[in-house]
Amino acid sequence: MPTAACGIDCSVCRLFILGVCSTCGPGTSREAELKVAAQKRLLGAPCSILACARMNRVAYCLRDCASFPCDHFALGPYPFSQGFLSMQKRRRAEASPGKSPAGEPVQVPEQYWDVLTRMKIQDLCCNAGVHHESPGKIRIPFLKEELRIDLKERLLFRKAGASWDRIQDPFLVLMCLVYLLGVKDIPLGGRMIGVNELKTAHFFQGPHALRNEPLLRRFGQDLDGFRRSAQALGGEALDLADAAYALHPFPRIPLYYLMWEGDEEFSPRLSVLFDETIETLLPADAIWGLVNLVSYRLLISGNPTV
Template sequence: MATGACGISCDACRLQLLGMCSSCGSGRSEEAKNKTAAQLRLFGAACPVLVCAIEKRIAYCMRDCESFPCDKFRTGPYPFSEGFLSMQERRRREGSNRSPSGDLVKVSPRYWEDLARKDPKIICSDADVTLHPQSGILMPFLNEWFLVDAAGKSLYRECRGSWIRIEDQLIVLLSILYLLGANPRGLSNRPVSVKQLKCSHFFRGPHELNLNPLEMRFGEDLEGFKRAAEGLGGTPLPMADAAYMLKVFPKVPLYVLLWEQDEEFEARVSVLFDQSVEAHFAADAIWGLVNLVSRLMLTSVPLGSGTSH
């Protein structure tokens, strides 16, 4: 059963039944290139969705594209309803904002209160962050800067000279937990796997790290993996087929390694942690950290809500 670059099974699509669209294969296939060439020859124009997928070297828009659903799906006779596209947008915004129990992440006011009571100088020393000249705490996060306003119970990101409030609850929660939990211990600069952590028993069953989405998305797209990691400020490492160190928080780096799919082996993604990670984060926060980084590599969900500070 063929699947088009749009992500729909061609055999289950009414547009093919009506003769309005024919099977094109993935955006990375020869079939897709042949179809656009035929469309240009016969009609003088090619399907904009298929052309875009080919140019971006994306197999399936719905699975692989950071911009899905884009305007191309709203302006043509494509097989997705407005309701479906709106649902995709909403659920992508929610992303992986779920706790290990499956509930949506909510930041308890108690965490903000605990942070407000803690001595800012101790926080800065332990977490390797700095005080803002006016108020709050400045903290690097990947390739960005955050402003933590404990008194106002808000987290902001710097954007073109303004501070934009972050509504992503997983990012807010992990940022607070880092500032509350970081201690004077520095980085060991020794990467370890999840199985080498003292809390390794936590990452079993429903709490197993889910790296399959990264494997599906980048298993045949090494350059896409590199762009995603470098877009988050990653530092390349001479490991696997491609590997990057992502400085999520000042004392909490994450190492992401990719082995490409080939004729013998399936694609594989692995994550490593600095040996000191458990000094700063509990097991459930480590689990959330991996989910967050995975989501940020897969999609360009904006962190800010548009409210400036």
């Protein structure tokens, strides 16, 4: 594989073609192991990017590491300029899914908080399968994370070790509120259905079509990467398709991701399925938003922040 962990494509470099320089390869490759050994032997120390990617089992820093662009790039002499790294930082932040189909930033309507604070908190927690932690505070699991909603402050927090970090992500706040406001204490139906079987199937067209392309681009030829990402989000493996996982964004809402790997003949395929009860718990726009949010988490998860 002639692309290095840092993203440099050696196959188009004259030094590689002339045989003057070998490729570093992905951080998980034999090439990386050999290159690190050669750099230690010849230079006294390996490239810190390659050594870090190798140590953390990161194939490609730009694609797979949540820490990119890290200090190894910012402080090192190469391969990228500060301008390129700043652009990557800015555009990665802009690419989060917190936008409406029209591209507007998501807003959290204050009425949602108003309605929530007027509800009986015990009933609300029972319906949603969440924990009433203390007056005005609700613990709500999201994928593998533990979140806390503070109804008095109207804020959302994420458990980080022994403390709680405030979450400044209106999209996640909105999804938590919509879940709490709409969910009911009903058992799962047990039958998986696709978008076309929803009563509101017409909604999932055009700008509301589920955005499967980024997942297909990233995992269509890399099912192990898909498995790592799904498992990092607490997904349960299912004996379906080439690789399939049940993910639990919220306690009463499973989402099923089924992936078929592509090859030279066939393109990869992805199906996102729901429990048949989903429309009694969430409106169509919330289903669309939740799938976007979970798909985004799949894309950015899998490799630890190192």
